[in-house]
Amino acid sequence: MRHSLRETWSGLRRNLAMTIAVIVTTSVSLTLFGFGLLTSQEVDLVKARWYDKIEISVFLCTERTTGGTCEEGKPTTDAQREAIKSALEANPEVQEVFYESKAEAFAEFQRVFKDSPILASRTEEQMQDSFRIKLVNPENYQGVVSEAQGLQGIQNVQDLRGVLDPVFSTLNALKWGTIGMSLLLLLAAALQISTTIRMAAFTRRREIGIMRLVGASNFYILLPFLLESLIAALIGVLIAGGALVATYFLVVDRTARAALPALPWVGPSHILLTVGVIAAVGILLSIIPTLLATRKYLRI
Amino acid sequence: MITFEDVTKFYPGQDRPALRNINLEIAKGEFVFLVGQSGSGKSTFLRLILREYRPSKGTLYVAGKNLSTLNQWKVPALRRQIGTVFQDFRLLPGKTVYENVAFALQVIGKPSKVIRKLVPETLELVGLQGKEQRLNEELSGGEQQRVAIARAFVNRPKILIADEPTGNLDPETSVGIMKLLDRINRSDTTVIMATHDSTIVDQMRRRVLELRQGELVRDQAKGVYGAN
Structure with missing residues (x-):
């Protein structure tokens, strides 16, 4: 064991430049990969909260509303309300229609902006009754939107998808961009580790030959190389994990959560999961190329 | 200690086998010279004993183990019972x-x-x-x-394999090395030595195995280098 540790240490020192290169590549690629994972979890969180719940909101008229098919100063009548409801329900694209009253809307508003100064800016009277429509196929929202816009007593038809789509496409681009870039870098890191270990094994090929000859086990021969790449990868994981945790506290916890309280944000459990995943990736990233690179020297 | 039963070894991509139908037994504590020209199969013979290769056909027992069926992970344990010496010292x-x-x-x-x-x-x-x-x-x-x-x-080890151990040495030094191998052999270690050194073989008068083009053409107790 002492022999293995000594060999590992001398290997790390001998290849110091390459080891540093491996650590840098590994940490940068794993950090990016972690960002990609966090972005992806954030997108899922936001989607779960907003996107899948509400499809189309049909806001009804009140005394003060203008625009749409509202009559000046008159709220939507009960007859209009019934007509809207049955018209929407008759549409084959519509799966379900919910009715949300002013009071319910205000309660949701209070819940969402609980700790925010925005809370005081509205009263229940300013809220509107609305129909919330769930579609059979959320992609085909245009027909329902234009039908609703033609009905009497409707102030505004809001398709939340239209609002959120650009946000999500930006987030998705960010997610795939970081994951894609990180995969390229991870590939580079794997090749770098494999080259480093191949070089180290070549430098020590005489020792390896003799070890095999006198009956050292493969594990014993492999151990210094495994430890060498594992140590480099683990340092990379530590750096990447530190970067992710720091980003979380500085950007999400301190800034974003306060600025956009309406959105759900990734929390410590997501960070933990992400760090766990990059640690696993980092370990595999070091072990697999090492095993492949030394295979030639260990064939009995 | 070592038993070859109809052992044949082909290398991939070669028509002629490196070793063909070898049958022999080497007892514990024997001293055996392995002679033959370069390419006659001496190295293959030694490497089969070391389980660097497996026989293509036949069965080879070394130290009680059937090397054809020996598990990959048990090879190190086998090699701990075999010492190896080369011409270039390594x-x-x-x-x-x-x-x-x-x-x-x-x-x-x-x-x-x-x-x-x-x-x-x-x-x-x-x-x-x-x-x-x-x-x-x-x-x-x-x-x-x-x-x-x-x-x-x-x-x-129970077995000592020496592949041309005196190949790089002058005759006088070689004698010293042979005395050493002889002493090791007397401590009940089986010694198998591949060599081109006719003087040594003729002086020692031990069992001689001669290979020619992969075939065992001579197995002579107290033999000499070149048969008459």
Whole structure:
């Protein structure tokens, strides 16, 4: 064991430049990969909260509303309300229609902006009754939107998808961009580790030959190389994990959560999961190329 | 100790086998010379015993193990029972005599107490006492081969394989090496030595196996190098 540790240490020192290169590549690629994972979890969180719940909101008229098919100063009548409801329900694209009253809307508003100064800016009277429509196929929202816009007593038809789509496409681009870039870098890191270990094994090929000859086990021969790449990868994981945790506290916890309280944000459990995943990736990233690179020297 | 039963070895992409239908038995404590021209199959013969290759056909038993069916992970245990010496010594540069011999025990996980006992004993056996701290680059060829023999023998193997151990040495030094191998053989170690050195074979008068184009053409007790 002492022999293995000594060999590992001398290997790390001998290849110091390459080891540093491996650590840098590994940490940068794993950090990016972690960002990609966090972005992806954030997108899922936001989607779960907003996107899948509400499809189309049909806001009804009140005394003060203008625009749409509202009559000046008159709220939507009960007859209009019934007509809207049955018209929407008759549409084959519509799966379900919910009715949300002013009071319910205000309660949701209070819940969402609980700790925010925005809370005081509205009263229940300013809220509107609305129909919330769930579609059979959320992609085909245009027909329902234009039908609703033609009905009497409707102030505004809001398709939340239209609002959120650009946000999500930006987030998705960010997610795939970081994951894609990180995969390229991870590939580079794997090749770098494999080259480093191949070089180290070549430098020590005489020792390896003799070890095999006198009956050292493969594990014993492999151990210094495994430890060498594992140590480099683990340092990379530590750096990447530190970067992710720091980003979380500085950007999400301190800034974003306060600025956009309406959105759900990734929390410590997501960070933990992400760090766990990059640690696993980092370990595999070091072990697999090492095993492949030394295979030639260990064939009995 | 070693039994070849109809062993044939083909290398991939070659029509002619490197060894063909070898049948023989080598008993415990025997001293065997393996002779034949280059390419006659001597190296293949030795490498089969070391389980660097498996026989293509037939069965080979070494130290009670059937090498055709021996599990991959048991090969190191087999090799711990076999010491090997080469023409080119294969010592580790930059290490002392002591370190080179101790290396063979360290890498199979022997405790340092055992190493501290066995290494000086073995160095004395091969006649290198007092040179423990010399770097092997400072040694003569004969001395380097003694270090290599010490390394091969330090774990007290049952079998010692020597592939042209005197090939790089002058005749006088070779005699010393042969005396050493003879002493090791007397401690009940089976010695198999491939050689081109006719003088040595003719003087020692031990069992001779001659290979020609992969076939065993002579198996002679107390034999000589060239048959008449």
